[in-house]
Amino acid sequence: MGETVPVNNEEPLDPAKLAATAYKLLTENPQFKVGEAEIRGNKYRVFENAPNSLVGLFAFGASHGDKEFLIFEDERLSFAETFKRACRLANALRSELGVKQGDKVALAMRNYPEWCISYMAVIATGAVVVPLNAWWKADELKYGIEDCGAKTVIVDGKRLEYLAPIKDELGLKLVLARDEGEGADYRYEQLLDTSENDAPPQVDIHPDDDYCIVYTSGSTGNPKGVVLTHRGCISALMSWGFIASVLKELRGGTGIFGDDPGVLLAIPLFHVTGSHSIFLLSFLVGRRVAMMYRWDAKQACDIINKEKLTNFVGVPSQSFEMMEAVGEEGCPTLLDIGSGGAKRPADHVRKLKEKFGKANPSSGYGLSETNAMGCVISQADYLKRPDSTGRPVPPLTDIKIMKDGKEQPVGEVGEVWIRSPANFRGYHNLPKETEEALTPDGWFKTGDLGKFDEEQYLYIVDRMKExxxxxxxxxxxxxxxxxxxxxxxxxxxxxxxxxxxxxxxxxxxxxxxxxxxxxxxxxxxxxxxxxxxxxxxxxxxxxxxxxxxxxxxxxxxxxxxxxxxxxxxxxxxx
Known part of the structure; x- marks a missing residue:
């Protein structure tokens, strides 16, 4: 099954004990009951009792109530207040802007609390949220908006500067959040103030309806829109929740996120690592999210210590810079230093453990096309195998290594193929590319070259794409x-x-x-x-x-x- 994770920092846990605990949860906890469902003509293992849509997951997260959720500079928002604002904005988008189920609504802003609330609000309307890369310039933003067909875009001041001159050409309604600027049709704050309905709109959302288009660059010239579904995202979030529950059981009730979990958000929300692994997972499990305005390694360490955060997730270069920037006091509350988006140099894994003491390095492998789900590895396993990206995430994910139409044995290199209900539906408006990436029976060809060892740890060794x-x-x-x-x-x-x-x-x-x-x-x-x-x-x-x-x-x-x-x-x- 999935990742072998130790109870302490030194020795990996007995795989048999881990498997037994996982089996117990699968059979005794109805939340994680696995059944079977047909998705786009193929049968998959699924969480049988999962909510039909992300709106149900949001409602569950809101039950964390008045506990702090979003922290941005001097601002604090609770779980309940975040959901309440998302519902108000959702109702305003429907009544004031005419957003309907299935419409595309784009987000073009840097990491702000408004980004998270807008993301949830669009989803609650039954529309498809399109988080655009906030580093894109005018032509790149224009391409993404035209490609997805969005007519409503929620922007900050900088993105308003790019889009206001072409608003009429594209037929856009622009909603300006937080900043001042000229050319917007609505103010985010006014939409919230005019809406008095704190309940999510009544919309019938099917598990396999689209919920998001996220843009990813491939070997072709323009970014491709990856179409994600409600079930796909929920499958990833609940799989990570399943791992956390297994480890909590093994630790006698001690959670892997700590007693008062908190994570630093220092990567863009328009990537699935930021939106899924940090933002959405935190809303589900009750973890505080401290948002940074701009990356600075010294400031990151200061925020971790000020807010007593337990988790860090970022690209490898960020944790490397934190090693250089942290003071003698270290980051004593930090329990886990996660990595995604790229492979860490093996030497960094060892140095991180030496520098941050009880904080353990971890890593994951996933893609936009898989809702960030694939493999995970941490603690003693990661220190022992720093070149590995871990084992497939249980209980829904299958991974195999393929070459010349044949599955490869242990140790042989081939293309990494992934199959789970978290896989994307296809590339937006790109049927040929979709057919090339997804097999008729539902396997996603990642374009990454990898191999398994005898214990089913995956190693990414190269990639096929330019x-x-x-x-x-x-x-x-x-x-x-x-x-x-x-x-x-x-x-x-x-x-x-x-x-x-x-x-x-x-x-x-x-x-x-x-x-x-x-x-x-x-x-x-x-x-x-x-x-x-x-x-x-x-x-x-x-x-x-x-x-x-x-x-x-x-x-x-x-x-x-x-x-x-x-x-x-x-x-x-x-």
Whole structure:
């Protein structure tokens, strides 16, 4: 079954004891009763007694009452108040803006309490929430809005600046939250004030109805909209809840999140790690969420200590920076330092344990297409196998390694395939890409290369896609190349990953100028940044004196170009 997690920090728990406890919960606790359901023509193991929609899960979370939930600077919101505001906004979206079940409503803002409330409110209307990347610029936001078909967008001040000039062109209604600005049709605060209904709208939502479209970059030029369903998200959240319940039982009633659980939110909510693993899971299990306005490692440690937080979840570069920034007092309340979005260097795992004492490093593997569900690993297991991403999350997830149409034995490398009710329904408006990614019997082909060891621990060793993962952000090489070619002086361009100890990978660019053109790499970088989000802009630029090498197919030989480039100093390094 799933992750082997120790009762203490030193020795892994006996797998037989873990399996017995899990079996006991599955058979005795009706919350986790597993049955079978047909989803899009295939049968899956499902939680039989799960609520029909996320609205039911929100109502359960609201039962934590007046306990603190969202903490942002000097602001505090309880679980009950958060749900109450979400219901009020949901009713206002329906009555004032005419939002109907199945409509698309986009969120374009940085991490604020209003983001969380708006997310819940859109879902409560029966509409589909579309969290857009808050680092995107105007053209990127326009693409996402046009692709998903949203006509209502809830924005902060910066995103209002981008969208107000094209509001009429796209036929948008803009709701401005928190900030001041010109060009919005409604104020978030006014919608809350005018709505007096604290109950969720009466909407008949089916478990397999769409609830969210989250955009992820792949090997194609434009981000793809990943369509997620209510059942998919609930399956992931309840699976994580199941693991927590198993461990609590094994520890004699002591929860893995601590006696007064709290987690730092220092990653974007528009990614499933932020929205699912931190925000939604916390609302379900009664965990406080302290939100950061902007990432700063020293401030992160200060907030953890001030709020006595027990959990941290972030990309590997963040926990690495926290090791450098933490003072002599450490973070004594911290119990777990989780990682997602990218693989941690093995040495970081050991150093984190040394630096933070009783806080144990942990990691997970999941994708937007799986509602972030896949594998988990922590504590002594992770220290023993820092290169592994863990075992499949029980009790609904199956993972296999495939190559040339055949499942691979232990130790053999192949593509990682995942099957569970948490899998996405498809890519929005992309039937061909959906057919390529999902098999007829429901397996999702991740594009990641991996292998299992004898104890069913998964190791991700490479990926098949032309993709850069910089600090947890997926970057399409093709998208960056397309922008580079818009510069008048570029004849040839190849974008590739540059290894980096902190961020995992950075964006590299090798280019060959047009005849007679002189390329200033700093000027080129500024040109690229005019249209692309900062995290996509090349940080290492090489200018080749000769045409870039090609394969026999006339395609660029990216492997050779990358190898040669990394052997020479770049013309620009930022």
């Amino acid at each position: 993709l850069i993962i910089r600090g947890g952000e997926n970057i399409s090489c093709l998208e960056v190349e397309n922008r580079v070619y818009e510069h008048d002086g570029i004849a040839e361009a190849v974008v590739f990953s540059v290894p980096d100890e902190v961020l995992g990978e950075r964006v590299g660019l090798a280019l060959f100028p047009k005849e007679g053109a002189s390329i200033d790499p700093a000027e080129l970088r500024a040109f690229i940044a005019e249209e692309l989000a900062e995290f996509k802009v090349p940080e290492r630029i090489w200018i080749s004196p000769v045409s870039l090498p090609r394969l026999g197919t006339a395609k660029f030989d990216k492997l050779t170009i990358r190898q040669i480039s990394l052997q020479h100093p770049p013309a620009l390094s930022v």
